[in-house]
Amino acid sequence: xxxxxxxxxxxxxxxxxxxxxxxxxxxxxxxxxxxxxxxxxxxxxxxxxxxxxxxxxxxxxxxxxxxxxxxxxxxxxxxxxxxxxxxxxxxxxxxxxxxxxxxxxxxxxxxxxxxxxxxxxxxxxxxxxxxxxxxxxxxxxxxxxxxxxxxxxxxxxxxxxxxxxxxxxxxxxxxxxxxxxxxxxxxxxxxxxxxxxxxxxxxxxxxxxxxxxxxxxxxxxxxxxxxxxxxxxxxxxxxxxxxxxxxxxxxxxxxxxxxxxxxxxxxxxxxxxxxxxxxxxxxxxxxxxxxxxxxxxxxxxxxxxxxxxxxxxxxxxxxxxxxxxxxxxxxxxxxxxxxxxxxxxxxxxxxxxxxxxxxxxxxxxxxx
Amino acid sequence: xxxxxxxxxxxxxxxxxxxxxxxxxxxxxxxxxxxxxxxxxxxxxxxxxxxxxxxxxxxxxxxxxxxxxxxxxxxxxxxxxxxxxxxxxxxxxxxxxxxxxxxxxxxxxxxxxxxxxxxxxxxxxxxxxxxxxxxxxxxxxxxxxxxxxxxxxxxxxxxxxxxxxxxxxxxxxxxxxxxxxxxxxxxxxxxxxxxxxxxxxxxxxxxxxxxxxxxxxxxxxxxxxxxxxxxxxxxxxxxxxxxxxxxx
Numbered sequence: 001x002x003x004x005x006x007x008x009x010x011x012x013x014x015x016x017x018x019x020x021x022x023x024x025x026x027x028x029x030x031x032x033x034x035x036x037x038x039x040x041x042x043x044x045x046x047x048x049x050x051x052x053x054x055x056x057x058x059x060x061x062x063x064x065x066x067x068x069x070x071x072x073x074x075x076x077x078x079x080x081x082x083x084x085x086x087x088x089x090x091x092x093x094x095x096x097x098x099x100x101x102x103x104x105x106x107x108x109x110x111x112x113x114x115x116x117x118x119x120x121x122x123x124x125x126x127x128x129x130x131x132x133x134x135x136x137x138x139x140x141x142x143x144x145x146x147x148x149x150x151x152x153x154x155x156x157x158x159x160x161x162x163x164x165x166x167x168x169x170x171x172x173x174x175x176x177x178x179x180x181x182x183x184x185x186x187x188x189x190x191x192x193x194x195x196x197x198x199x200x201x202x203x204x205x206x207x208x209x210x211x212x213x214x215x216x217x218x219x220x221x222x223x224x225x226x227x228x229x230x231x232x233x234x235x236x237x238x239x240x241x242x243x244x245x246x247x248x249x250x251x252x253x254x255x256x257x258x259x260x261x262x263x264x265x266x267x268x269x270x271x272x273x274x275x276x277x278x279x280x281x282x283x284x285x286x287x288x289x290x291x292x293x294x295x296x297x298x299x300x301x302x303x304x305x306x307x308x309x310x311x312x313x314x315x316x317x318x319x320x321x322x323x324x325x326x327x328x329x330x331x332x333x334x335x336x337x338x339x340x341x342x343x344x345x346x347x348x349x350x351x352x353x354x355x356x357x358x359x360x361x362x363x364x365x366x367x368x
Numbered sequence: 369x370x371x372x373x374x375x376x377x378x379x380x381x382x383x384x385x386x387x388x389x390x391x392x393x394x395x396x397x398x399x400x401x402x403x404x405x406x407x408x409x410x411x412x413x414x415x416x417x418x419x420x421x422x423x424x425x426x427x428x429x430x431x432x433x434x435x436x437x438x439x440x441x442x443x444x445x446x447x448x449x450x451x452x453x454x455x456x457x458x459x460x461x462x463x464x465x466x467x468x469x470x471x472x473x474x475x476x477x478x479x480x481x482x483x484x485x486x487x488x489x490x491x492x493x494x495x496x497x498x499x500x501x502x503x504x505x506x507x508x509x510x511x512x513x514x515x516x517x518x519x520x521x522x523x524x525x526x527x528x529x530x531x532x533x534x535x536x537x538x539x540x541x542x543x544x545x546x547x548x549x550x551x552x553x554x555x556x557x558x559x560x561x562x563x564x565x566x567x568x569x570x571x572x573x574x575x576x577x578x579x580x581x582x583x584x585x586x587x588x589x590x591x592x593x594x595x596x597x598x599x600x601x602x603x604x605x606x607x608x609x610x611x612x613x614x615x616x
Contacts, residue, residue: 006474010463017462202456209422209452209529210475211444 003212007220014194015224021190029182029232033239036174044130047072050094052079055104059114063142067098072134085119095121096131108146164333175240176328177301180321182236183229183259184295187266188273189287191225195274196283218363222267229263230256249335255328258341261348262324268355269320275362295321323348373400375527375558376421381430383416390416392581393430398560398574400526403553405572406562409609413581414562418529421560423447435526448477451520451528451557455535459516461505465496468504469519476523490518510541514548521552528552530561534568546571566601575601577608584608 015021049067053060067073076094079085088094099117101107108114118135120128144157165172195218198204207217233256240246248255269291277283296302298316305316316322323344330336330344338345376398383391391413398404408414419425421434423443432439435449459468469490473483491500494514504512513533521528530549534542546568553559561572569575569589576586585592585608589601596604 002480003475003477006471010460010467010471013463013467014460201461202454202458203460205424205454206452206458206472207475208424209447209450210472211447211477212475213444 004216004220007212007216008223011194011221011224015190015228025186025190025228025232026235028186029178029236030239032178032182033175033236033243036178037171037239037244040174041170044072044127044134046074047096047127047131047134048076048094049073049096049098049131049135050077050079050085050088051075052082052085052097052099054102055100057103057105059105059108060100063098063100063116063139066138066142067135070134070138072131089119089121092121095127096135098135171240171244171246172329172333173301175236175244175246176325176332177299179233179236179259179328180262180299180301180325181292181295182232183262183324184266184321185287185292186232187225187229187263188270188291189284190228191222191267191270192273192277192283192287193280194225195221195271196277196280199274199278200280214363215360218271218360222271225270226260226263226267229266230260233259233263246332248332250331251337254338255331258324258327258331258345258348261345261352262320262327265320265324265348265352265355268352268359271359272355272362275359294319298322299325301325320348320351323351374398375400375436376404376432376434376560378421378432379430381417381420381432382428383413383420383425384428389581391420391427394578394581394583396576396583396586398527398558400558401553401556402574403549403559403561403572405569405575406560406578407566407569407575407605408562408578409612412578412612414578415531417578418531418560418562421446422450422452422529449526451476451523451525453516453520453528453530453533455532459504459512459519462503464501464503465507465515466491466500468515469522472519473522478523486522490522494518510537510544513537513541513545517545517548521557525557527558527560530559532562532564534563534565542568566605569601569605577605579608579612584611 015025051064051067053064064075068075073096077088079088079097085097085099088097097119099119101115101117104114104116116139118132120132122128162168195204198207198221204217208214237248237252237255241248270287273283273286273290277286298305298312298319299321300316301321305313305322308316327341327344327348330341334340374397376396378397379395380393381391381395382389382393394417406414406418416425420427420439421432423434423439423446426443427439434446437443437445437449439446460471463471466487469487470483473486478486491497494511496511496515499507499511504515507515517528517530517533520530534545537545542565549559549561549571561568563569572589574586574588575592576583577592578584585595585604587595592604593599593601596607598604598607
């Protein structure tokens with residue numbers, strides 16, 4: 001046991017003295033949170049809009065006014081004819097053009113049918129979609145008011161409520177996402193690189209010749225990274241709570257326990273990598289391409305899994321990040337308890353055992 | 369030399385990798401306190417043989433006992449009785465001299481209090497007072513080599529295996545290193561050393577020369593020179609190595 005501790009102590013020295021690893025371990029989560037929190041966002045705010053008002057009447061002015069006062073839009077230009085529409089898009093001045101036809105108010109008042117044309121810049125399809133939706137909502141609101149004024153025999157009122165995240169803040173999405181990716185990257189990469197480094201330097205041979213059991217050699221190399229990854233979880237949670245006002249709706253202890261489980265998953269993947277490769281570059285390459293890429297694609301963080309073709313949906317099930325991401329979201333954002341995440345937990349635990357067993361089997365007790 | 373006290377004993381020891389026979393039925397004995405030179409060209413199978421004896425690799429066939437334990441079944445017990453120093457003077461570059469000594473002493477199971485004493489004693493003996501808290505990475509190669517050797521024998525093993533311990537260091541440092549080896553052998557630790565340098569072969573009590581995985585000659589340096597009718601170990605080696613089929 002004493003041997004074990006002196007080994008772990010040495011491993012901490014390694015990491016703490018290596019400025020590069022420290023920068024990655026502490027800097028990466030902080031940087032990612034700040035980036036996603038303040039720079040990168042898929043929320044649409046202050047979208048540029050140009051208005052071509054052929055009507056210039058009461059109703060068109062009223063609607064224009066609403067666009068101007070909406071936080072989602074800023075009216076950048078008033079157009080005078082159809083030709084200018086193309087120019088606005090070509091120069092990228094506006095993401096949306098709203099066109100009111102002539103006699104807009106009259107149409108509304110007499111034939112009870114007004115027409116508004118929305119033209120979006122779909123070179124960025126997601127944003128175009130969101131912008132068109134927001135604009136439609138503004139118009140629908142106005143229509144609803146008109147209907148209220150002159151009661152119709154039948155009308156369906158749609159009342160929408162966005163559960164868990166009424167303001168549709170992207171923070172709720174990326175904090176779990178960033179946490180998942182960082183743990184996957186650091187856990188697997190740092191562990192595998194540090195073990196492979198000993199192989200390269202020849203110190204692994206000395207360790208294996210020593211009376212220390214090879215399995216303890218490997219476990220004691222993984223423990224410091226487990227602690228550091230856990231510190232990263234704490235850093236991310238504290239930053240999300242204090243800097244980004246992200247709520248913590250579920251049980252914190254449960255989230256930490258689940259995070260520990262996921263850290264074990266990534267560490268066992270790291271051990272597996274280190275058991276099969278012999279150079280630091282290869283270890284790093286496998287961690288980045290073999291683990292980070294699938295994690296990005298299949299976690300559900302960037303691309304909704306339900307939209308993928310069936311084969312890819314099936315593949316996504318073997319990617320551990322998908323399950324952890326779902327657990328974090330369920331606990332942090334939805335405030336669910338263990339009975340809702342036991343399935344994901346069981347899958348992660350199973351994967352961890354599998355990778356761990358495979359890594360130990362592959363780890364050569366006797367050097368080849 | 370006490371011939372009655374055998375610490376390494378192999379019989380027809382063989383290791384194959386696929387169809388390649390790296391070590392081909394080698395048989396030899398090493399007595400306690402002996403300095404046993406293990407010579408051979410690159411690729412002759414020295415390192416493979418040494419790894420088998422250290423319990424890093426299992427043999428394909430044949431028998432071997434190290435410190436009285438069987439290499440097939442008791443490699444964990446063997447590991448407690450041996451020290452090992454590899455070609456790369458494997459120390460941790462970003463640990464200090466003291467930390468390296470304490471770490472390697474620690475994994476060989478030396479008790480904390482004893483380890484502290486031994487560390488101080490060793491630093492004293494190597495004259496490294498001013499450097500004991502410096503990172504090993506900043507030291508010259510010759511010092512690393514001495515520290516590496518000292519840590520390999522810190523736990524007083526019965527046998528210490530040295531895999532080309534003097535590669536890349538200057539002649540003066542090599543000479544000093546061999547003084548350390550003699551001292552160690554005098555204190556009763558058996559030395560099993562592989563080397564490329566023929567002048568070093570002269571320092572050994574007995575020398576085995578491996579060619580193509582097999583032991584081509586085994587005797588005292590004087591005996592070998594006599595048999596091959598030459599006045600230097602170089603001459604012996606060249607005559608044997610000329611017949612080698614394997615090259616690098």
